[in-house]
Amino acid sequence: xxxxxxxxxxxxxxxxxxxxxxxxxxxxxxxxxxxxxxxxxxxxxxxxxxxxxxxxxxxxxxxxxxxxxxxxxxxxxxxxxxxxxxxxxxxxxxxxxxxxxxxxxxxxxxxxxxxxxxxxxxxxxxxxxxxxxxxxxxxxxxxxxxxxxxxxxxxxxxxxxxxxxxxxxxxxxxxxxxxxxxxxxxxxxxxxxxxxxxxxxxxxxxxxxxxxxxxxxxxxxxxxxxxxxxxxxxxxxxxxxxxxxxxxxxxxxxxxxxxxxxxxxxxxxxxxxxxxxxxxxxxxxxxxxxxxxxxxxxxxxxxxxxxxxxxxxxxxxxxxxxxxxxxxxxxxxxxxxxxxxxxxxxxxxxxxxxxxxxxxxxxxxxxxxxxxxxxxxxxxxxxxxxxxxxxxxxxxxxxxxxxxxxxxxxxxxxxxxxxxxxxxxxxxxxxxxxxxxxxxxxxxxxxxxxxx
Amino acid sequence: xxxxxxxxxxxxxxxxxxxxxxxxxxxxxxxxxxxxxxxxxxxxxxxxxxxxxxxxxxxxxxxxxxxxxxxxxxxxxxxxxxxxxxxxxxxxxxxxxxxxxxxxxxxxxxxxxxxxxxxxxxxxxxxxxxxxxxxxxxxxxxxxxxxxxxxxxxxxxxxxxxxxxxxxxxxxxxxxxxxxxxxxxxxxxxxxxxxxxxxxxxxxxxxxxxxxxxxxxxxxxxxxxxxxxxxxxxxxxxxxxxxxxxxxxxxxxxxxxxxxxxxxxxxxxxxxxxxxxxxxxxxxxxxxxxxxxxxxxxxxxxxxxxxxxxxxxxxxxxxxxxxxxxxxxxxxxxxxxxxxxxxxxxxxxxxxxxxxxxxxxxxxxxxxxxxxxxxxxxxxxxxxxxxxxxxxxxxxxxxxxxxxxxxxxxxxxxxxxxxxxxxxxxxxxxxxxxxxxxxxxxxxxxxxxxxx
Numbered sequence: 001x002x003x004x005x006x007x008x009x010x011x012x013x014x015x016x017x018x019x020x021x022x023x024x025x026x027x028x029x030x031x032x033x034x035x036x037x038x039x040x041x042x043x044x045x046x047x048x049x050x051x052x053x054x055x056x057x058x059x060x061x062x063x064x065x066x067x068x069x070x071x072x073x074x075x076x077x078x079x080x081x082x083x084x085x086x087x088x089x090x091x092x093x094x095x096x097x098x099x100x101x102x103x104x105x106x107x108x109x110x111x112x113x114x115x116x117x118x119x120x121x122x123x124x125x126x127x128x129x130x131x132x133x134x135x136x137x138x139x140x141x142x143x144x145x146x147x148x149x150x151x152x153x154x155x156x157x158x159x160x161x162x163x164x165x166x167x168x169x170x171x172x173x174x175x176x177x178x179x180x181x182x183x184x185x186x187x188x189x190x191x192x193x194x195x196x197x198x199x200x201x202x203x204x205x206x207x208x209x210x211x212x213x214x215x216x217x218x219x220x221x222x223x224x225x226x227x228x229x230x231x232x233x234x235x236x237x238x239x240x241x242x243x244x245x246x247x248x249x250x251x252x253x254x255x256x257x258x259x260x261x262x263x264x265x266x267x268x269x270x271x272x273x274x275x276x277x278x279x280x281x282x283x284x285x286x287x288x289x290x291x292x293x294x295x296x297x298x299x300x301x302x303x304x305x306x307x308x309x310x311x312x313x314x315x316x317x318x319x320x321x322x323x324x325x326x327x328x329x330x331x332x333x334x335x336x337x338x339x340x341x342x343x344x345x346x347x348x349x350x351x352x353x354x355x356x357x358x359x360x361x362x363x364x365x366x367x368x369x370x371x372x373x374x375x376x377x378x379x380x381x382x383x384x385x386x387x388x389x390x391x392x393x394x395x396x397x398x399x400x401x402x403x404x405x406x407x408x409x410x411x412x413x414x415x416x417x418x419x420x421x422x423x424x425x426x427x428x429x430x431x432x433x434x435x436x437x438x439x440x441x442x443x444x445x446x447x448x449x450x451x452x
Numbered sequence: 453x454x455x456x457x458x459x460x461x462x463x464x465x466x467x468x469x470x471x472x473x474x475x476x477x478x479x480x481x482x483x484x485x486x487x488x489x490x491x492x493x494x495x496x497x498x499x500x501x502x503x504x505x506x507x508x509x510x511x512x513x514x515x516x517x518x519x520x521x522x523x524x525x526x527x528x529x530x531x532x533x534x535x536x537x538x539x540x541x542x543x544x545x546x547x548x549x550x551x552x553x554x555x556x557x558x559x560x561x562x563x564x565x566x567x568x569x570x571x572x573x574x575x576x577x578x579x580x581x582x583x584x585x586x587x588x589x590x591x592x593x594x595x596x597x598x599x600x601x602x603x604x605x606x607x608x609x610x611x612x613x614x615x616x617x618x619x620x621x622x623x624x625x626x627x628x629x630x631x632x633x634x635x636x637x638x639x640x641x642x643x644x645x646x647x648x649x650x651x652x653x654x655x656x657x658x659x660x661x662x663x664x665x666x667x668x669x670x671x672x673x674x675x676x677x678x679x680x681x682x683x684x685x686x687x688x689x690x691x692x693x694x695x696x697x698x699x700x701x702x703x704x705x706x707x708x709x710x711x712x713x714x715x716x717x718x719x720x721x722x723x724x725x726x727x728x729x730x731x732x733x734x735x736x737x738x739x740x741x742x743x744x745x746x747x748x749x750x751x752x753x754x755x756x757x758x759x760x761x762x763x764x765x766x767x768x769x770x771x772x773x774x775x776x777x778x779x780x781x782x783x784x785x786x787x788x789x790x791x792x793x794x795x796x797x798x799x800x801x802x803x804x805x806x807x808x809x810x811x812x813x814x815x816x817x818x819x820x821x822x823x824x825x826x827x828x829x830x831x832x833x834x835x836x837x838x839x840x841x842x843x844x845x846x847x848x849x850x851x852x853x854x855x856x857x858x859x860x861x862x863x864x865x866x867x868x869x870x871x872x873x874x875x876x877x878x879x880x881x882x883x884x885x886x887x888x889x890x891x892x893x894x895x896x897x898x899x900x901x902x903x904x
Binding site for chain 1: 453454455456457459461462463465519522523526527528538556557558559560564597600601619620623624626627628629821824825827828829830867868870871873874877
């Protein structure tokens with residue numbers, strides 16, 4: 001029987017995180033405060049613990065993973081690497097298609113890879129309580145789990161429309177012991193202001209971030225945790241790419257092209273950063289970030305300074321952006337509806353190390369069903385973006401008769417996204433028109449629209 | 453780092469199924485037809501393919517697993533064996549607690565272990581179409597997946613109340629390419645009769661079985677597939693126990709007590725049959741079937757001949773039963789709401805090889821939350837029965853200071869059962885009163901209530 005999947009034993013879980021900063025072609029641009037000056041560690045220390053801050057600013061290539069974090073990650077890691085043989089047969093392609101499956105984590109995605117160390121570094125800093133935000137619940141459920149593992153109380157501000165329409169990730173967070181608050185709430189100034197303006201405010205991720213940050217900044221017992229974008233989050237995710245490289249070596253193959261879904265960038269960083277050093281050393285592997293055509297930050301946005309949230313509470317970061325007040329359409333891949341992108345990923349795209357491609361919604365659901373029918377695994381709509389790009393490349397290989405080895409990250413399962421698949425099967429899903437004019441307008445409202 | 457889980461590579465997937473029949477203390481009682489005579493293979497051949505019939509009747513100890521079946525099972529098997537260290541710590545018990553996790557299958561439970569070979573044996577017999585029934589959807593989704601893998605059309609009669617209230621397993625079946633029909637339907641005589649009597653009939657598993665069997669019996673292109681109870685289903689599930697024994701050997705431990713949830717008996721057979729031969733050879737391992745206190749077939753039922761379905765369409769089988777028209781209360785562990793039990797499991801309980809214990813609903817949900825908080829994995833309510841029995845035993849070990857090794861089957865995840873956990877967290881769940889009088893009445897309606 002030829003191998004369908006490559007597993008690694010617990011002790012092969014990586015011992016270090018890989019920091020891409022020393023392997024970047026040029027130094028990263030600093031985060032800027034409201035005064036236009038680089039943000040200090042002290043300023044960020046109001047909401048982050050020392051261990052996390054150190055990683056955010058580090059230029060060390062390898063950072064040791066604490067044993068307690070490795071033991072918690074071993075609840076589900078190392079994750080399996082699959083060869084999608086039935087998909088190859090269905091497509092009639094000479095390409096090999098491999099995927100790394102992160103949906104085996106308890107929360108069903110790659111997000112706990114960073115939630116666990118973030119909870120642990122807060123725990124060792126004596127912090128007893130975390131505040132965070134969540135949209136549909138992927139990140140919130142991951143932090144709820146991590147908080148439970150290290151005895152921290154977690155309050156999750158969940159976008160109200162998701163809180164009401166998608167109750168099951170809320171149940172998951174509560175089962176793991178967290179408190180879930182629909183946002184906007186009466187608990188914060190930002191929430192109260194929003195409710196005063198509109199008592200039926202359905203909430204937004206930007207507003208939920210504002211509530212969580214306000215609470216963390218205002219309470220000495222509470223810190224904040226973010227699920228993507230920042231350097232330390234991408235650092236934590238590099239266990240994905242490291243394991244994958246080891247598994248591919250065991251299978252005796254090298255990838256020609258690597259695909260990962262891209263919203264805030266933590267999947268791209270997690271899978272691709274460990275390949276960046278190889279490229280610097282001469283490897284010709286192609287690294288392709290896969291984003292939604294309706295929120296095409298990397299392919300249609302501008303590389304400039306912008307805020308990380310929608311109302312300007314965070315520092316400004318140099319990144320690809322569609323403008324912080326650009327409102328992406330309501331695609332089902334909620335985790336990819338972000339106006340900006342990780343500064344590290346943005347820099348690597350800008351410097352030509354990582355490519356980007358944008359995929360329309362219907363194509364991603366078609367690929368999702370194809371994956372479900374050939375591997376059994378139902379991908380989350382976010383993950384289906386990378387699958388769709390890999391399928392398209394495998395079809396090009398068929399047309400051209402080339403035997404490439406393709407690799408993608410299947411970052412999570414779609415067990416809590418079945419309503420979206422229902423709509424797809426019923427023919428009710430649509431592709432969204434993208435408006436460059438709307439993006440240009442949003443970018444025109446930036447204070448530093450000079451490309452600085 | 454001490455191991456949290458024991459994995460096996462693809463090639464260690466068992467090569468044979470283990471048939472417990474030759475290791476039974478006495479020969480199994482035959483299935484009986486309406487005439488009181490043993491049912492022939494020819495009669496069963498109207499709805500089952502030859503490969504399955506042969507296994508149903510076999511007294512060979514080892515039956516080879518076809519390579520195509522092993523390759524399909526390798527999409528998720530071998531499954532992991534976990535040591536629940538955080539649970540041990542939380543309970544403060546000197547016991548070791550291990551569990552075999554079957555929730556990694558695409559359908560989220562152990563059910564595909566039999567759906568895959570059933571689809572394959574039908575495929576090689578030239579059958580193009582299968583009919584089956586499903587309650588909440590665990591078995592229907594497993595057969596939908598298996599049908600997709602081998603190119604069979606699958607029609608699933610889904611109990612109407614589940615079809616309407618639990619749409620996401622229906623979506624799963626449709627995504628995998630199956631047709632899902634709410635039962636009762638206008639497509640069968642049984643369905644039309646039920647709808648004539650009550651146009652708002654919410655359906656029942658017994659009625660859905662009748663519809664699926666009627667369709668398979670009446671169409672030459674269509675066979676029937678059952679997800680539990682019968683010998684061949686339990687045979688297919690023995691990959692669970694075989695893998696577990698290999699994994700425990702790698703960990704260097706022997707179990708003292710083994711727990712599995714029990715509805716139709718396929719989890720019990722799957723995990724425990726491979727230990728039955730050991731017991732015959734002198735092993736003192738205890739094997740404990742875990743059933744709901746509100747549907748206590750093994751602990752309070754009678755060992756006698758009864759029908760497998762609720763309206764008497766199937767052959768009669770000698771088994772523990774609460775009476776085929778006993779209606780169990782609406783507990784959330786829908787997979788355990790069955791009036792009877794596998795004849796093989798029943799015989800082993802009757803002969804004292806397997807023990808049985810009954811657990812109240814609230815205790816199982818408490819155990820489910822404990823498992824979720826310490827391992828991350830949210831158990832299906834069915835699986836939580838075995839977990840609850842293991843937790844109770846671990847607590848006895850703490851009180852008595854005994855260092856036992858406990859093992860249970862975590863047969864599936866609860867991602868599609870979050871509404872039940874919601875009700876548990878809101879304090880809305882209840883234990884159900886069990887009425888021996890109702891069972892005695894149901895048993896009194898049996899034609900062979902003489903214990904034959």
